[in-house]
Amino acid sequence: MKQVISVLIENHFGAFDxxxxxxxxxxxxxxxxxxxxTEIANVSRMTIVTEGEGKDIDKVVKQLNRLVDTIxxxxxxxxxxxxxxxxxxxxxxxxxxLDEMKNVCxxxxxxxxxxxNKSIMLEITxxxxxxxxxxxxxxxxGILEMARSGNVALRRGEQLKIKKKEYPSN
Amino acid sequence: MKSExxxxxxxxxxxxxxxxxxxxTIFGYPGGAVLKIYEKLYDVDFLQHILVRHEQGAAxxxxxxxxxxxxxxxxxxTSGPGATNTVTGIADAYMDSVPIVVFTGQVxxxxxxxxxxxxxxxxxxxxxxxxxxxxxxxxxxxASTIRKAFRIASTGRPGPVVxxxxxxxxxxxxxFVYPNDVDIRGYRPVYRGHSNQIKKAAEMISNSKKPLLYxxxxxxxxxxxxxxxxxVQENNLPVxxxxxxxxxxxxxxxxxxxxxxxxxxxxxxxxxxxxxLLVSLGARFDDRVTGNTESFATSAYKxxxxxxxxxxxxxxxxxxxxxxxxxxxLAELAAEIQKPxxxxxxxxSITKWKDECPLTYEGNDGRLRTEFVIEKLSEKTKxxxxxxxxxxxxxxxxxxxxxxxxxxxxxTSGGLGTxxxxxxxxxxxxxxIKDRPIVSISGDGGFQMNMQELVTAAAHKLPIKFIIINNSxxxxxxxxQELFHxxxxxxxxxGQSNPDFVKVGEAFGIKSFSTDxxxxxxxxxxxxxxYNEGPSLIEFKVVKEDMVFPxxxxxxxxxxxxVKRLNPKNxx
Numbered sequence: 001m002k003q004v005i006s007v008l009i010e011n012h013f014g015a016f017d018x019x020x021x022x023x024x025x026x027x028x029x030x031x032x033x034x035x036x037x038t039e040i041a042n043v044s045r046m047t048i049v050t051e052g053e054g055k056d057i058d059k060v061v062k063q064l065n066r067l068v069d070t071i072x073x074x075x076x077x078x079x080x081x082x083x084x085x086x087x088x089x090x091x092x093x094x095x096x097x098l099d100e101m102k103n104v105c106x107x108x109x110x111x112x113x114x115x116x117n118k119s120i121m122l123e124i125t126x127x128x129x130x131x132x133x134x135x136x137x138x139x140x141x142g143i144l145e146m147a148r149s150g151n152v153a154l155r156r157g158e159q160l161k162i163k164k165k166e167y168p169s170n
Numbered sequence: 171m172k173s174e175x176x177x178x179x180x181x182x183x184x185x186x187x188x189x190x191x192x193x194x195t196i197f198g199y200p201g202g203a204v205l206k207i208y209e210k211l212y213d214v215d216f217l218q219h220i221l222v223r224h225e226q227g228a229a230x231x232x233x234x235x236x237x238x239x240x241x242x243x244x245x246x247x248t249s250g251p252g253a254t255n256t257v258t259g260i261a262d263a264y265m266d267s268v269p270i271v272v273f274t275g276q277v278x279x280x281x282x283x284x285x286x287x288x289x290x291x292x293x294x295x296x297x298x299x300x301x302x303x304x305x306x307x308x309x310x311x312x313a314s315t316i317r318k319a320f321r322i323a324s325t326g327r328p329g330p331v332v333x334x335x336x337x338x339x340x341x342x343x344x345x346f347v348y349p350n351d352v353d354i355r356g357y358r359p360v361y362r363g364h365s366n367q368i369k370k371a372a373e374m375i376s377n378s379k380k381p382l383l384y385x386x387x388x389x390x391x392x393x394x395x396x397x398x399x400x401x402v403q404e405n406n407l408p409v410x411x412x413x414x415x416x417x418x419x420x421x422x423x424x425x426x427x428x429x430x431x432x433x434x435x436x437x438x439x440x441x442x443x444x445x446x447l448l449v450s451l452g453a454r455f456d457d458r459v460t461g462n463t464e465s466f467a468t469s470a471y472k473x474x475x476x477x478x479x480x481x482x483x484x485x486x487x488x489x490x491x492x493x494x495x496x497x498x499x500l501a502e503l504a505a506e507i508q509k510p511x512x513x514x515x516x517x518x519s520i521t522k523w524k525d526e527c528p529l530t531y532e533g534n535d536g537r538l539r540t541e542f543v544i545e546k547l548s549e550k551t552k553x554x555x556x557x558x559x560x561x562x563x564x565x566x567x568x569x570x571x572x573x574x575x576x577x578x579x580x581x582t583s584g585g586l587g588t589x590x591x592x593x594x595x596x597x598x599x600x601x602x603i604k605d606r607p608i609v610s611i612s613g614d615g616g617f618q619m620n621m622q623e624l625v626t627a628a629a630h631k632l633p634i635k636f637i638i639i640n641n642s643x644x645x646x647x648x649x650x651q652e653l654f655h656x657x658x659x660x661x662x663x664x665g666q667s668n669p670d671f672v673k674v675g676e677a678f679g680i681k682s683f684s685t686d687x688x689x690x691x692x693x694x695x696x697x698x699x700x701y702n703e704g705p706s707l708i709e710f711k712v713v714k715e716d717m718v719f720p721x722x723x724x725x726x727x728x729x730x731x732x733v734k735r736l737n738p739k740n741x742x
Contacts, residue, residue, distance in 0.1 A: 017297060062484075066480045068354060
C-alpha cells in the first residue's frame, strides 16, 4: 500500500542525505522523495512516498524520528491531505496533430509550455493518479521525454463544523 | 551564551571545549590535517593524549574507556586514512550504543571534493554508522558543534558522533563563545516512562505466574543496576541477561539464570520459552537472542522498556511498550508493584531445567580447556575484574563461565562482533579503571588483528593481563564448519602459521608465559595477578576441537537447541 510521509527537516548540509541513506540502509522502499523550503527559516519539508503495510510504516516513521536532523514526522496516510505532482511531458508530433494534443491537454487542464515542428511539451499538475492517466493517454502518441516532480503533500486544514439551519416545522 | 571576549584559533577552541566537557583522556594519532591541533596539544596539560599504533586501536580504546566509565570516549585522528581506519570502531560503537566522539582532520575547505591528498568523505562514509555527524564549515560553529556532539553521544540511546574538522577551520580564529546549553530541536530523548504504562506493567508483574526479566546493556548504560536488584529481590523474579547485559545483575546471585540466546544456558532459554510474562529492560530482541522470531516466547505477554522508540516492535511485536530511561522506569515500577507475584512453582520449574542440563565440559582427560581457564579466572577475581573479550568461542565461554558481579565489568563487542576489539578496548579501560584488575581475553585469531597496540600498553606500563586462548583455529568458524558446513575446515586452521605468542609479547617488553597444562593455570594466573608494574601475557594452548554448547542454530528455536556434541568421531 502506498503511504505518504511528510517530514520537517533542518535545512542544512547533509540532512537530505541522512534520510536517503537511512532508507537504503534499512532496506525501506522509497518511491519518491521531494524537498523544498518552507515558511520557517532553515526548515525544509520532505514529502516521502513509500510502500508497505501499517507496521512497516511505523518502522519508517520511527527511524525518521530517530534522525537528529528531523524535526517533525507526520504520517499523512492516516489523515486527510492534499497531494499534488507536476509533470512535463514532451510528445512526438509526427503521430498526432497539434489540435489533438491541445485537446488532451485541455481535458486534463494542463498547459502547453513549449512547441516546435517536431514536438510539443505539456505541463500537467494534479494528484499522482491523474498524472498516471495522462501518461497512459499520451503513451500511444510517443512520449519523447518526461520529467515528474514527485509528490508534494500537506495536511488539510480542519473544517469548522457549521450547524445546518433547521427548517421551521410549522 | 557567555562571551569571554577572546579570539582563539579553532585548535584552541577545540581544547577549551574538551576541558569544559571534562575530557581527561584522548586516543589519537597525528597527521597532516591535524598538525595545528597537535601543535596546541603539545602544551595542553589538563588531559593525557594516548598515542596509538593504528587508528582502529584508538576507536576501540575510546570504546573501552567509555564502556568502563560511562563517560564519552574521545578520538583524534587525521584526514583520509586516519579517518577511515576508525570506521570499524565507529560501527562497533554504533551497534553497541557506546558514547564516543571522533574528531577527524579534513583537507582545507577549498580542496574538499578535489581528490586532495589524504582526502576522504568521512561524513558520507560514517553517515549510516553514527548517531550523528558534523562537518564544521566555519570556526564560529565549532564550539556549539562540539557541545552538540558530546550531548548527542552521551544522552538518550548513546552512540558515536563524528566531527570533521577542515584544516582551515582549525587554523582560523574567532571570538570564543562557549554555549552553556545548545538546543537541538530534532533531538529530545524521552527519559520518563509513561506512568499509566508503568502502572499496567506493575499489575502484569503482580498477576503473572511465570515472569522473567530479560536484561540488556541499557540497564548498565542508564546506571539502573541498583534499581534492578531491588525489583528482583522484592519480587523474587528470575533474571536472564544478554551478552551486553551481563554484569547488570550479579552473576553469583541465585536469581540470575545467566545469558539467554544462541549460546545461553538451557534453563534461561527454557524460561524464555515457557514464561507467561517477559519484561525486556534495555534490550533489543537481537537475532542472537530470539533465533526464529515466529517461535520466540510465544506464550508470553511482552513488555518492552527502551529509551529508543525505534527498538520497540522492530524485531518482536510487544504488548506493552514503555519508552523511557530504564533506570527511571525500574524505580517507578518497583514502587508501583502492590504485591509480589506468586512464583514458587515457576522457580521449581527453573531449578528442574537447571538440574536437567547444567553447563558442563569435558575435564578429566588432563587436557587444557577454555572453560576451565575462565572458571579459574572467575574464582580468582571473585567476579570483580573488568573482563574485556574479543569475538568468538572464548567470548561465549566467558559469558557462560565468568560470574560478573558488577556493571561495566563485561566489555565486549556484541552487535558488530569485531575481532581485534579486546586488546585495544582493554587498554582504553585500563586508562580509566585503576582499582580493579583488567583482563583482556582473545583468541589466537582476534589477538593478531590489533596486537600492535601491545606497545601502547607496554609504553604506559598498564597492568593488563592479556590472555590468549590459543586453539590454533578460528574456533567459532570451525565450530560452524563442523556443525553446518560438512566439516570443510576451510581456511580456519591457523596452527601452521601462528606466531610464537610468548616471543611476540616479549618483543613488546611484556612478561609472557605459555602453557597447555591445566595444572599450571592456577600458578600462572597468580603470577600475573601479583605483577602490576606493567602488562603481562599468558597463552593458554587449549583443545582445538571443543565447541561451545548449548547452541541454538541460527534462525532456529529453543526446541532445536544442541546441548552436546552428537558426533563422537570428532572427539580427537
